[in-house]
Amino acid sequence: MSLLEQKLSGLLTKVRNEKPLVHNMTNVVVTNFTANGLYALGASPVMAYAPEEVADMAKIAGALVLNIGTLSREQVDAMIIAGQSANAHGVPVLLDPVGAGATPFRTESSLRIMQEVNVALVRGNAAEIAHLIGESRSIRGVDAGDDESSSGHSELAVRASRKLDTVVAITGAEDVITDGDTLRVVRGGDARLTKITGAGCLLTSVLGAFAAVEPDVLLAGTAGLAFYGAAAFRAGARTTDLGPGSFQTAFLDELDRLAPDSLTGHATVQDYAATGGITS
Numbered sequence: 001m002s003l004l005e006q007k008l009s010g011l012l013t014k015v016r017n018e019k020p021l022v023h024n025m026t027n028v029v030v031t032n033f034t035a036n037g038l039y040a041l042g043a044s045p046v047m048a049y050a051p052e053e054v055a056d057m058a059k060i061a062g063a064l065v066l067n068i069g070t071l072s073r074e075q076v077d078a079m080i081i082a083g084q085s086a087n088a089h090g091v092p093v094l095l096d097p098v099g100a101g102a103t104p105f106r107t108e109s110s111l112r113i114m115q116e117v118n119v120a121l122v123r124g125n126a127a128e129i130a131h132l133i134g135e136s137r138s139i140r141g142v143d144a145g146d147d148e149s150s151s152g153h154s155e156l157a158v159r160a161s162r163k164l165d166t167v168v169a170i171t172g173a174e175d176v177i178t179d180g181d182t183l184r185v186v187r188g189g190d191a192r193l194t195k196i197t198g199a200g201c202l203l204t205s206v207l208g209a210f211a212a213v214e215p216d217v218l219l220a221g222t223a224g225l226a227f228y229g230a231a232a233f234r235a236g237a238r239t240t241d242l243g244p245g246s247f248q249t250a251f252l253d254e255l256d257r258l259a260p261d262s263l264t265g266h267a268t269v270q271d272y273a274a275t276g277g278i279t280s
Contacts, residue, residue, distance in 0.1 A: 001261075004222075004269060009260035011214050011223040016042040020062030020212030023086075024205055025049055025079050027069025027098065030198030037202040040255035041227075043209035051078040055085035062212025064091055065205045066117075068109055069098040076109045083117030092120040092211040096204040100124065101131030114164060120217045122160070123169040123204045126153055133163045154183055158274040167217045169207065171200060175225045179218045183274040186222065188229025188267030190236030195244035196251070203228050222269060230266035231255045 001009070021044045026034055031047055038045040048057040051074075058064045064086040066079045086093050097110035110132055113119065122129065127137040135156070153170045161168040161180035169177040175186040193199040207224035214220035234257075235250035263269075 001264070004271065005263055007219060008223040008226055008263065008269070011210055011220065012227055012258060012260055012262075014213040015209050018062075018213050019044050020209055021046060021060065022205055022208045022212060023048060023054075023057050023061035023064045023082070024067070024208075025054065025075070025082060026065065026067035026096075026201055026205070027071075029069060030067075030201040033196075033198040034202050034205050036252055037255055038205055038209060040252050041206055041209055041258070043206075043212070045205070048082075049075065049078060051081055054078050054082035058082040058086040058091060059089040061086070061091055063208035064093045065096065065208040066093065066113060066119075067096040067098060067201055067204060068100075068106060068113075069096075069201060071106070071109055073109075076112065079113055080116050083113065083119075087118045092208070092217060093117055094121045094123065094204055094208045094211065095119045096201060097122065097124050097128050097132060098201070100128040101137070107131050114166075119164075119166050120211060121167040121169065121207060121221055122164060123171060123200075123207060123221075125172060125200070126156060126170050129160050129168060129170050130156060133160050154178075154185065154272070154274075158183060167221055169221050169225065171203065171225070175229065177218065177221045177225060178274055181274055182218060183272045184218075184222050185270045185272070186225040186229055186267060187270075188226065189232040190247065192236065192239075192244050192247040193232055193251075196248050226263055226267045226269050227258055228255075230262045231258055233266040234262070 035045040099106045100110045130137040157176045210220040210224040231254040234254045239246045
């Protein structure tokens with residue numbers, strides 16, 4: 001096991017031991033799945049949306065996750081209240097810009113949050129991240145379009161990280177994460193994740209659980225991506241000839257069964273240097 005893998009494994013142990021409180025301001029489609037997934041991982045989920053309480057909840061959480069999947073202007077206002085409270089109390093804020101680029105309101109809401117809140121990590125698909133930095137990629141509703149591929153994701157992630165001044169994770173067939181200097185490529189998972197509503201949303205909350213126990217956001221995000229991918233890979237192996245319903249159940253089981261050595265044979269992480277927007 002490499003030194004990086006040892007660090008990642010240690011973070012899973014910290015999540016299990018500390019059971020961090022993750023404050024999710026997420027969308028109505030995924031609330032139950034997100035809560036169950038965080039419980040399976042070993043974290044403690046809470047969903048709080050009312051502007052009268054979000055500042056108080058955010059300041060006692062280990063991480064705050066903002067997800068714009070089903071948004072309104074009032075909800076965005078509440079997210080900013082929560083985000084600013086989290087900033088004031090040293091709580092990391094993660095943003096999932098669901099569907100950014102699909103409508104101007106989604107894109108503008110994501111950018112407004114980033115302007116008014118110090119966001120530690122942004123996770124999205126390639127199209128969502130591209131639209132946050134003014135680049136155009138196909139998106140349908142809240143899903144990336146058919147032209148999305150792993151080619152160029154590393155370069156896009158580096159450009160976005162530098163322009164947005166935050167850690168950026170782009171997820172897809174391969175996941176990439178970068179702070180603009182170091183870039184990591186994470187391989188694992190299972191294609192049936194794309195057939196589960198909320199798989200990406202839960203992933204962002206899982207990254208929040210790791211960020212709650214590790215101040216190095218790049219390292220925390222890498223751990224979250226790797227263990228999520230390992231759980232999906234293991235679930236896929238258990239349900240080879242079955243559909244997405246069986247896979248979803250097995251996936252929650254595998255999140256619960258994760259152990260520090262679960263990355264071995266189930267997920268890989270490669271480290272690169274990022275220079276000039278191009279990985280070397």
